[in-house]
Amino acid sequence: MLFDYISLAGGLVVLIIAGDVLVRGSVGVAQRLGIPNLVIGLTIVAFGTSAPELVISLKAALEDAGGIAIGNVIGSNIANVLLVLGMPALIAATPCGEDGATRNAMFMVAVTLVFIGLCFFTPIGLYAGLVLLVLLALFLGASTITARRHRKEQKAITASAAGAAVADAEIDTDDTLDDVEDVPDSVWIALVYIALGLVGLPLGAHFTISGATDIASHWGVSEAVIGLTVIALGTSLPELATTVMAAVRQHGAVAIGNVIGSNIFNLLAIIGITAVVVPIDVPPEVLKLDIWVMLACAILLTILAACRICLGKISGLAMTAAYFLYITTVYLLGNVS
Numbered sequence: 039m040l041f042d043y044i045s046l047a048g049g050l051v052v053l054i055i056a057g058d059v060l061v062r063g064s065v066g067v068a069q070r071l072g073i074p075n076l077v078i079g080l081t082i083v084a085f086g087t088s089a090p091e092l093v094i095s096l097k098a099a100l101e102d103a104g105g106i107a108i109g110n111v112i113g114s115n116i117a118n119v120l121l122v123l124g125m126p127a128l129i130a131a132t133p134c135g136e137d138g139a140t141r142n143a144m145f146m147v148a149v150t151l152v153f154i155g156l157c158f159f160t161p162i163g164l165y166a167g168l169v170l171l172v173l174l175a176l177f178l179g180a181s182t183i184t185a186r187r188h189r190k191e192q193k194a195i196t197a198s199a200a201g202a203a204v205a206d207a208e209i210d211t212d213d214t215l216d217d218v219e220d221v222p223d224s225v226w227i228a229l230v231y232i233a234l235g236l237v238g239l240p241l242g243a244h245f246t247i248s249g250a251t252d253i254a255s256h257w258g259v260s261e262a263v264i265g266l267t268v269i270a271l272g273t274s275l276p277e278l279a280t281t282v283m284a285a286v287r288q289h290g291a292v293a294i295g296n297v298i299g300s301n302i303f304n305l306l307a308i309i310g311i312t313a314v315v316v317p318i319d320v321p322p323e324v325l326k327l328d329i330w331v332m333l334a335c336a337i338l339l340t341i342l343a344a345c346r347i348c349l350g351k352i353s354g355l356a357m358t359a360a361y362f363l364y365i366t367t368v369y370l371l372g373n374v375s
Contacts, residue, residue, distance in 0.1 A: 042252040049246030050272035052238050053090035058276070060089055060235025066221045066228030088303045089235070090273045093243040095312045098265070103251060104161070104319035109265025110273065111308055112328050115150075115301045116266075117274040119335035120361035122297055123342075126281045127354025134294045135346030138184060142298045143340040149173060150336045153305045154329050160320035167313030174306035246272075259372035262321040266328055267365050294343060301336070327371065331364055 091110055098106035126132050152173070156166045222228045246269065254264045277300055281293040312318055342349070349357075 042249045045245045045249030049242045052242030054276055056235045056238025056242055057089040059231045062221050063228045063231025070225045089239055092308045093239045095308050097243045098247055099312050099316045099318050103261050105260055105262030105321045106265035107318050108320055109262040110269050111304045112332050113266035113270025114274050114304055115332050116335050117270055118297045118300055119339050120357045122277045122281050124354045124357030127349035128351055132293055132349040134342040136295045139294050139343035143343045146298050146302050147336045147340055149305050150333050157320045157329055161317035162313045163317040164314055167310045170306045170310030262324055263368055263372035266368055
């Protein structure tokens, strides 16, 4: 039994490290090829940071462990809202009024409703996966247009404030890529990073799923329970660490945008790609509680963004407590069933 816990914990660690290394290597190669940072951020970084969840869900579905595949995504989305936003608020005030957050949050609610509808027509198969990927393409396209428009507006402001000479000097520059640190300068080192990431992801997924399924069997709970809790929390640790450090550095305003983007990618990219490769069976117990908690979290996030609420210690404590209450409920219901 001890080996199963080591397998689960070790697999999650390998997944997180491999995903990070893959992102750094991919960004390094993309920058050497002259790809704009805006495109890199919306594609390579977004997909790369979701790579652990994607590999987990894909491998779980291929091994007929649909509970882990679905539970991983739903649990991650719940953890992103209640824990990833709640815990940093315990450290410092977290504003939820980032530009464009309300619009993206409303899209996230719409995507969540589409996903819930698909869950009731289990398994989620090829055509459903294609629908999700089309929505992903629309989201990426709209995000690109919005980001470019914002950059042009900023350049226009710079031009009027500092003169045409300054504007001409900056017109060909691109936004810095602040989300990724320690990007390798050498293309060969970047390629080594990519290779290590591509090897580490499936290896970490193998040990994670193997340990999780054995632990679920030993505890007498379903694979969905493990996916919703242990695996989901493990794959959400990078986002949690990022938002906590942002709060410490008084940069908490970016947290809500990161959470919304992560949740949209989880539903559209991870479930979409997985469903195109192999149908995903939706466990019945997920339809009773978890998808509705996820929807409630999406609506809560939209309200926070629309009202431009600044999360403080009390609200952060309430959200964190709500997450642990949810985890407790999931295990109690899992043991009862």
